[in-house]
Amino acid sequence: MTSVILKTATRLVGALVLVLSIYLLWRGHHAPGGGFIAALVAATGFALVVLAEGPGVVRRGLRIRPQYLIGAGLALSMGAGLVGMIRQQPFLTGVWWPSTSAVAGTPLFFDTGVFLVVLGAILTVLLALEES
Amino acid sequence: MSNLLIYPILLPFGTAAASLLLWRKPALQQAVSLAGVIGQLAACIVLFSAVTEDGIQVLQVGNWPAPYGISLVADHLSVLMLMVTGILGTAAAFYARGELPDHLRAKSFHALFHVLLGGLSGAFLTGDLFNLYVWFEVMLMASFGLMTSGQRRAQFRGAVPYVVINLLATLLFLMGLALLYGLTGTLNMAHLHQKILSHEARGLLTAVAFLFMAAFGIKAGMFPLFFWLPASYHTPGIAVSALFAGMLTKVGVYALIRTFSLVFHHDMATTHGVLLVIAGLTMVTGVLGAAAQNAFRRILSFHIISQVGYMLLGLALWTPLALTGTVFYLVHHMIVKANLFLVSGLGRDINGTMDLNRMGGLYQAYPVVAVLFFVPAFSLAGFPPLSGFWAKLLLIQASLQVEHYIVAAIAVAVGLMTVYSMVKIWIEAFWKPLPSSGTGGAAVPYSGWKMAPVCVLAMITLVIGLGAEPVYRLADTAARELMAPQVYVEAVLGGGRP
Amino acid sequence: METALAIVSGSMVAGGIYLLLSQNLVRILFGLIMLSNAVNLVIFTAGGLTHTKPALIEVGRSVPGTAVANALPQALILTAIVIGFALLVFMFVLFYRSYESLGTIDTRQMTKSAPEKPHATDTTTARQEAGS
């Protein structure tokens, strides 16, 4: 009975933490937060779930191997840098849309890449360690 | 603005990302990996020709002007190192393909390999000291992974001191960075050059300079900070150890050259005087260490140390000729040393061991391998007309010119000891018949994946030796750029403003 | 405050180095954690502690209104912390696997099993095997 409550609680907390982390990622450009912090928060959430319920749940929940998160994150960050190059500017030059009001820009994609890599990396090790 | 500078960094990292995304497809990973090294080599060649034709190239990353953003700078020294990186990376990747069964289980091998290459390129290109720290970490982390990838007990034994001591170096580097930032308020090396020109706290800067010297000295394997190197270099796979032997300590040497020409130029009598003493001790210690060894790769590992001493010697003497010698030595040494490590792998394939007591008979049965060892080995020993001869000649000549006779004598004596070591390997592994305790004897077919890189590197050694003039000119230009950093500083700080 | 932090950092370095010099992998690990914390503190202190307002630009302004804390060292520390964490995770795993493989966390015993003893070969031994 308690374990069911615990499981539900951790899942709930886990989900909340994930939402929180995405919020942190989003607002990072303007207030404390950003890719690292968001990823660390998310990783902590996943870690709680892993410790409480074992790695299987997280693996199933993720659906893909965490290594792919790393690969995708790296690709995203570097891709964000390439956008400037297409416009004949140096690598990693920030490009914003629309250029006047700056709602979205490559630095945000870059930060998302950071988020994915850090999260993916921590999960990779965490899951592998728990499974070993 | 020249985005050419980013490709040698970006291509390996892109390849690494791609090989991660191809996690379940080892064959495709392998193909992408080979394509990646060739692409990087091409990028290095393009950048190389741009620099040799148009002079120093600068990229202000993110379009933020120096010293606010991070500058990538390619001068002659950088592109020479980069060229060798490209060549050795390609060679090692092909050789690794021949070695693959060992690595097949570690699917992360290709990604780590390319991360290492990218880190190397970054370190050679960056004009920012903190960014250099980041690239050092990239290389370090990748090297940790590659160092332990075979999971043998000896690897763990070697990896622990390797990891601990290198982390210590990293922390020293970071500490030095913090203090230097506190003193100057900048991290851009060209900007640091200017700041230090007019800085008042010279004595304090010298203390900080020594902190950097220690940090890079550990990486470079200089006396008495080298212990991690002989403890670990004989443990990883052949292709990996060849890449390590060729590149990793030389990044340390590169960093020393860069910082002690561009940044810490305020008290050369002290800093370079200390370096000179260290250089002598490094040469002697390394070569004596090698003389005491009796395994193929261990001998080679200790020789790295003694040859780092030669390179430091040129930096310490601080004359155009001496620096030219250092640059020439770097280029020559990286290729030759990596090649010797690769050849040691061929020897192990045949004899089943690296222990010279149990090796033998290679000369009779494998004449091609014998030639492929002979060329780099005697180049390392400084025999003309191979590449090592010119490198040694330049450094001896440089020390004679400034009448540092003791150093010249050490360089000569160490040269002779190097001959001794190379002859020892030759006699024991090649000339001596296979002892009864040996395990080899079964005919091992030449593997094209392994032979091709060894042959190409041996050819390059010959070409550098016979066509020393163009290499000398490049090294000379690099040395002159180092001695007159004004051009570098102007290229970084002058242009590129948005 | 800077002086106080200098003393604290110094103490952390001393403690970290002392731990590093023990021959126990776990204590070495603790030492490295402490050292990397110390270095972060050094960076932070070296950047100056005069201003204590976070380096944020309030909504409605385009530059910080009052003097704010030095943002650059903070960014450097963030990078250093994350890198340090990555190294730490690897070390956890490495030491754990070394223990499994070598059966000890005592560095003396780790190297004892493979002494780097130079073997004897010189001209005399080579001559003895003449006739081969």
Add this chain to the structure above:
Amino acid sequence: MKEHPAHDPSTIYWPGRLSALLPLLLFIGAAFQVPEIQKNGALAMAFDWVPSLNVRFDVVLDGLSLLFVLIITGIGFLVTIYADAYLAGHRQINRFFVYLQSFLLSMVGLVLSNNLILLFVFWELTTLFSFLLIGFQNESATARDSARQALLVTGGGGLLLLVGILLIGDVTGTYAISELQGHTERLHRDARYLPILICLLAGAFTKSAQFPFHFWLPNAMAAPTPVSAFLHSATMVKAGIYLLARLHPIMGGTTAWMTTLVVVGAVTALWGAVVAMAKTDLKSVLAHTTIMALGIMTMFLGGRTTPALTAAITFLLVHALYKSSLFMVVGSIDHQTGTRELAEIGGIGRRMPFTAAAALMAALSMAGFPLFLGFIGKEIMYKGALTEDVFPGLATTAALLSNALMAAVAATVALRPFWGRETPKALTAREAPWAIWFGPLVVGAIGLGFGLIPDWVSRWLVEPAVRAFHATGEDITLKLFYGFNYPLLLSVITMTLGAVFYLARQWLRRTLVRFLTAVPMTMEKVYDGGVKATLAIAKWQTRRLQNGSLFQYLTVIIGTTVIGVGGALLHAGTIRVGWSGPPVPVWLGLLLVCMLVGIGIVVRTRSRLLAICGLGVIGTGMAVIFLTYGAPDVGLTQLLVETLTLIFAAIVLLRLPPIERHHRPGFSRMALSLLVAVGSGALVTGLMMAVQHTEVDRTITAFYEQASYLKAHGRNIVNVILVDFRSLDTLGEIIVVAASALSALALIRGKRSSS
């Protein structure tokens, strides 16, 4: 020692045979240049190689070079033919010819070089190829060791030679030999003259086996006989002599030069002759007479009179001819009878007539019999010795004694094996194939032929050679008979003495052997001792330094750093102890004290749990400091990293054994650790205090503050730095994170697959 393993029918011979064309063509080509050189002095050709270093591919063919080229290629041709038959059936015969012809080309290059660096390149190449040739019987440990010894001795001398050459370049600004003659004055006056001379002579003496570096040459007889006949009689060992002759007009003529060369040469000559008399192995006898001959040449090159220098060159030619012939003869005896021991061979002359004839002619030339070139060589030798500037007495005595001994040795080598009593081994001897006797016979015959036409030899060969390095108006003509004079008298004495020595050879040998065994220290022992001592030092040093103790490694590294940086800091003297910056609030002070306590706990405790708590206190304390001093991002990250570290620690550390079981270190180790730890802590505190006095330059931060929102569209400046201003750092950083995960994964997974 078995020099030729069982015949291997699969061996392909034609490449070796064909390679004989190379020296032959070179010889013919050189021979055609003889009149031209005699008339005009020299031919030159040059192109750039490494012009920036003054290294040019600059070759000059003058009289001296020409004489050498003729000797090298002529004997090289005959030796190739000889070796082809001698080594028939050897598995690696083709490698042999590759080495041999490469050596020959290097040698030709050496004598043609007009650039000292180029000369050095060829010099080292001859060393390298001779290494391969001496160790050609690579299955024999003796051959391997001898090859290494020769390489190390001559290679070491070579390195000194390089230093000498570089110094010459430094003094004069050129490496061109032809230009250097104009700088003789400057060189002789330069303070570095003596070091230069020492370096150059070290190179020449090691190569030409002068005392005390002579010992490698007899050992090098481990090489197959064709190698000895070529390298150790006619070519490689003469490279040193060639160098001395070349340098004569540049470095020669000083007291230092003359004294050194005459004394060293005389000692070498006497030593070689005496040891030769004591030896019984034919090849060893020849090796020592070679040492003697090299000593004689060196001695005469020490002089500066025309007769002395003429003597050196004449004797060079004489020696090259008879010695290569004798080596080939000995090889032929060895080949046919299977032994080289004097006592075991006798009376094979009738069975091997051609070989015997070759031996006879060579030996007579060696003994200096009239009508042979050797006689003329001896005459001019005495003439030269009597005119030496320094120590003419020593030179004459040395020449006289060694010539007499040489005559006795020649008789021993050429007469006894062929004409003495037949020994059992001789009964099975058959004449060798034609290719084996052809070479020695031809060379022997040339020795006789040249003896008959001395004025021809001197006009076309000797005179141009001498004039190439010795400008003189004096007449240089060799004659069969100069009239009744001192040289003739000395010649007569020589022959008489030689006869006496021959007759008393048994007694002489016994005495000499007794004397030689009584000599306590030979140079070879010194060499072996040197190698051993170096190795012992190396092993001791490596045991001390690279002893596998991580504790020691770290102590040395940290200790060195602390001493170096601390020394510089103290020297700078900028630490001012005292509070600076804003005052510390009380609660922060308490926090800092808590952190110090935390450090103490981690250091002292043996409990992992407590240690982790201590680390937690430190980490949290830092987070609070960050948050207090305006770094929310850093503080937050610090806290999160603490949490995750804790999680990993929980997973991993619990799988490791507890620290409690780890025994404590001894007192001295603890004290050393404490010293190093406190030293480094004090250093860091000192450095930070020193740096605090500099107000941080905030120019760059100011730019970020200005541009953060306006140009980079972000209000969190720290974040903007991370993702925009310095995003390359961040890119590198996530790559580190990725690499760390991959490395860790490989480690964990490796366990699964390896277990």
